Amino acid sequence: MVLYAKARKEEAEKVRDRIIKSNAMNPDYPVLSDGPYVFFPLKQRIDGLNIVEKEAEKKERKPKNLRDALRGVIPDDKLDKVTRSFDSVGDIAIIEIPDELQEYEEEIGKAILYIHPHFKTVVKKAGKHEGIFRTMPVKVIAGEDKTETVYVESGVKMKVKVDKTYFSPRLSAERLRIANQVKEGETIAGFFAGVGPFPLVIAKRKQCKIYAIELNPVAYELMVENIRMNQLKGEIIPLFGDVREIAQSIPKCDRVLMPLPKGGEDFLDVALRTCKRGAIVHFYQFAPDNDLYSDAIEKIKKAAMKLGRKVSILNKKVVRHHAPHIEQIVIDFIVE
Ligand SMILES: C[S@@+](CC[C@H](N)C(=O)[O-])C[C@H]1O[C@@H](n2cnc3c(N)ncnc32)[C@H](O)[C@@H]1O
Known part of the structure; x- marks a missing residue:
């Protein structure tokens, strides 16, 4: 038996509003009508309404959205x-x-x-x-x-703790874009690696060597587990610590990944020092939609000038929408 509020048709609208405001409508059962009466299904009794018990079938129709x-x-x-x-x-x-x-x-x-x-x-x-x-x-x-789950992207399994580690499924297309650019045999610096999505998607497809650096101990531990959990063509070397310190101890690379859109600019000098001649850097930023690239390009040029390195912009694009009028962008540049 299901609890129903019985109302005359002329007062049905008022009763319905009252039930909704009391958060008491039972969505599993249909609203019924019989002669001059309408019956609203209830989750609990509400004082002042005419409550009856009725036989009713649960709703069959699956909601569209x-x-x-x-x-x-x-x-x-x-x-x-x-x-x-x-x-x-x-x-x-x-x-x-x-x-x-x-x-x-x-x-x-x-x-x-x-x-x-x-x-x-x-x-x-x-x-x-x-x-x-x-x-x-x-x-x-x-x-x-x-809050822990296993997420699958581009054939890679990744354990994620949604409250303790950064993770965005909205970057999946970007990870594939980079993986498709990587050439066999490359050495790559994976700064700000998180639970490892960029390195994992790349190493799944390409025979390469990736130094994946992460400062959050929870994310680092998950990255280590994620590397073990997948069969990869490439090799990922997980490194725990601050990019600024750890990057000094890795070899010069053909490619540097910088997926830290807020504050990544403070590490452009580290990225430039990690680059072989001809290396490619993928630099991420948040930017206003009315001027997407000037600020990021300015930051790259300034950092390069300070170190006496020459850079050329290869590509720039919006990676995903971030907030009203703010996009996440990437600039790919080559370091001569
Ligand atoms: C925006 S998240 C990106 C994580 C991952 N690349 C992804 O796409 O899911 C940036 C990551 O950089 C890490 N991080 C921040 N500063 C760092 C630093 N100085 N050295 C190493 N990792 C750092 C954070 O802990 C975080 O996991």
């Missing part, structure tokens, strides 16, 4: 605040919930699990990427209470 699944669960005028997209890292969904929907976070999480049953956990972003490790606080809002 998250908004559809939440119709009747959160107020209609807030439905358009529900995001249309979220990040998917292995079996964890990562969602941004605006302030006005915070009180419905559990319902939103459960709706995601219902529509996408391959997820085991839904977390909400509970802050921005911050600190030197660029980690983001998250809160589990539905499903298993965990």
Whole structure:
């Protein structure tokens, strides 16, 4: 038997609003009507409403999307605040919930699990990427209470802790772009390696040697595990510590990866010193969409001039959207 609120048709709209405001609508059962009455399915009793128990069949129809699944669960005028997209890292969904929907976070999480049953956990972003490790606080809002998962990209398996390590699935195309450029036999410096996605995707495809440097101990340990977990054509040498110190002890390289868009410019001198003649550097930055490249190119030229190195820009492009009017860009340059 299911709890229903019974209302005359002329007062149905008012009763429905009251149920939604009390967060008591039961989305698993249909709204029914019988003669002059409408019956709203309830999760719990609400004082002052005419409550009855009725036989009812669970809804069969699978909602088309998250908004559809939440119709009747959160107020209609807030439905358009529900995001249309979220990040998917292995079996964890990562969602941004605006302030006005915070009180419905559990319902939103459960709706995601219902529509996408391959997820085991839904977390909400509970802050921005911050600190030197660029980690983001998250809160589990539905499903298993965990933040660790295994993510698969370009045939590579990677263990990730979404709260303790930086990781973005939105860089997958960029990682492939670089991997496709690498020539067999290259020596590569993988600065700011995180759990190893750039080095792993490259080494999966190309016979090469990659020195992968990471400062976050949790990310470093996961990178070591991830290297063991995959069959790679190339060799990855994981190195724990600060790029500024560690890069001094590695050989000169054919290519340097600099995936640290916030603050990476402070390491351009290290990258230039790590380059063989003719080496290529991939330099990432955040940039305003009305002037994407001038600032980054200026920083590269300044750093090169200081060290007396000549550089030429090979390619520049937007890698992904970051925030309103801010893009993540990459500049590929060659060091003569
Ligand atoms: C934006 S994340 C990128 C991680 C990884 N490349 C990826 O794409 O998922 C930057 C990484 O650089 C690391 N990091 C920051 N400063 C560093 C430094 N001075 N030396 C080594 N690693 C550093 C952070 O811990 C973080 O894992």
